[in-house]
Amino acid sequence: MALDRITLSTFRNHAATRLDGAAHFNLLVGENGAGKTNVLEALSLLAPGRGLRRAPLADMAEQNGVGTFAISAALRTGDDDTVQIGTGTLPEAPGRRVVQINGAAASALALGEWLAIGWLTPAMDRLFADSASARRRYLDRLAVALDPAHARHASRYEAALRERNRLLADGPEPDAAWLDSIEVQMAEAGAALTAGRVAVIAALSAELEDLPDEPFARPDLAYIPGGGGSADALREEWRRTRGRDRAAGRTLTGPHRDELEVQMAEKAMPAAQCSTGEQKAMLIAITLAHAQLAAGGRPGVLLLDEVAAHLDPLRRAALFERLRESGSQIWLTGTEIAPFADILPEAAVWQVAGGKVERLG
Numbered sequence: 041m042a043l044d045r046i047t048l049s050t051f052r053n054h055a056a057t058r059l060d061g062a063a064h065f066n067l068l069v070g071e072n073g074a075g076k077t078n079v080l081e082a083l084s085l086l087a088p089g090r091g092l093r094r095a096p097l098a099d100m101a102e103q104n105g106v107g108t109f110a111i112s113a114a115l116r117t118g119d120d121d122t123v124q125i126g127t128g129t130l131p132e133a134p135g136r137r138v139v140q141i142n143g144a145a146a147s148a149l150a151l152g153e154w155l156a157i158g159w160l161t162p163a164m165d166r167l168f169a170d171s172a173s174a175r176r177r178y179l180d181r182l183a184v185a186l187d188p189a190h191a192r193h194a195s196r197y198e199a200a201l202r203e204r205n206r207l208l209a210d211g212p213e214p215d216a217a218w219l220d221s222i223e224v225q226m227a228e229a230g231a232a233l234t235a236g237r238v239a240v241i242a243a244l245s246a247e248l249e250d251l252p253d254e255p256f257a258r259p260d261l262a263y264i265p266g267g268g269g270s271a272d273a274l275r276e277e278w279r280r281t282r283g284r285d286r287a288a289g290r291t292l293t294g295p296h297r298d299e300l301e302v303q304m305a306e307k308a309m310p311a312a313q314c315s316t317g318e319q320k321a322m323l324i325a326i327t328l329a330h331a332q333l334a335a336g337g338r339p340g341v342l343l344l345d346e347v348a349a350h351l352d353p354l355r356r357a358a359l360f361e362r363l364r365e366s367g368s369q370i371w372l373t374g375t376e377i378a379p380f381a382d383i384l385p386e387a388a389v390w391q392v393a394g395g396k397v398e399r400l401g
């Protein structure tokens with residue numbers, strides 16, 4: 041199985057946790073606050089990025105512990121091949137994440153060459169009701185998993201946008217040549233950002249096309265541009281709208297105003313107006329479609345925190361069936377074991393309590 045022999049040392053409420061004998065389905069069961077999500081968060085740090093809570097590293101080290109943490113796992117890459125991967129912090133730099141691959145120091149980005157990790161957490165349940173910027177961040181995270189360069193385009197665009205906004209908001213008429221040069225940088229990064237978003241939506245839509253409407257609540261995804269399109273069109277637009285943006289004190293159009301629109305296909309109903317369970321089913325559909333795209337030959341891991349609770353028995357059974365067929369290793373959490381009855385015979389089950397993990401089956 042993709043990940044096995046997993047250890048967490050002084051990570052959140054886990055002083056020393058070890059999970060051996062992982063299977064295709066892995067189930068973490070325990071009361072609220074037991075430390076189930078913490079295990080998923082630890083696994084999410086075996087990929088590039090900030091993990092599924094996007095929390096500061098300092099928060100992850102066990103409170104009242106040694107101030108650092110370590111996570112390690114054996115990653116199966118072929119029938120007989122495993123790679124030892126690990127991440128954590130060191131006492132001399134608790135704010136910096138270190139990564140080891142087969143005992144050698146590596147960059148966090150290098151982890152992405154070995155495996156693809158996706159997740160769905162209850163914090164994402166509000167995605168459709170949330171602000172457009174939350175959906176853009178979500179879309180960008182999906183895009184980065186398919187093309188790591190997307191993160192660079194996003195940060196370059198943000199930096200140039202901040203600079204343009206500062207020039208427009210600050211005092212006297214800004215220097216036109218200086219604005220020109222910033223808008224060129226913004227347009228290049230912005231067009232690449234847009235292209236990445238369009239590409240991930242197109243790829244997801246193709247992947248979702250064959251999904252039956254029932255019981256999965258197939259989502260229709262649409263990209264609504266916040267302005268421009270090509271680098272030339274963006275540059276032209278910003279040049280034309282300098283007066284307007286100066287009056288507003290900020291840039292009113294551009295990829296920072298893009299929107300990801302989601303509808304439930306069967307009803308042509310905006311996702312925000314769908315029921316909690318329907319929204320969850322759509323998020324699951326997107327997560328699974330993305331996992332399929334992201335794996336691309338690498339081992340895949342899917343972390344699904346509390347996904348079973350909102351689903352009716354029919355949708356839950358259909359989800360398990362799809363997960364069974366998935367090439368990704370699946371990690372599920374729940375407060376009760378009953379909703380997982382369908383997969384219990386084939387699952388590795390751990391009871392989590394007070395930051396301790398005990399193997400049940």
Ligand SMILES: Nc1ncnc2c1ncn2[C@@H]1O[C@H](COP(=O)(O)OP(=O)(O)OP(=O)(O)O)[C@@H](O)[C@H]1O
Pocket residue numbers: 051052053054070071072073074075076077078079099100101102103104373375392
């Ligand atoms: N740095 C830390 N050191 C020690 N404990 C921590 C740290 N950060 C969080 N915790 C504790 O971890 C627990 C939360 O764990 P987690 O989110 O994994 O729970 P859970 O089992 O997923 O619960 P739920 O079912 O409510 O989602 C809380 O009790 C919290 O106080």
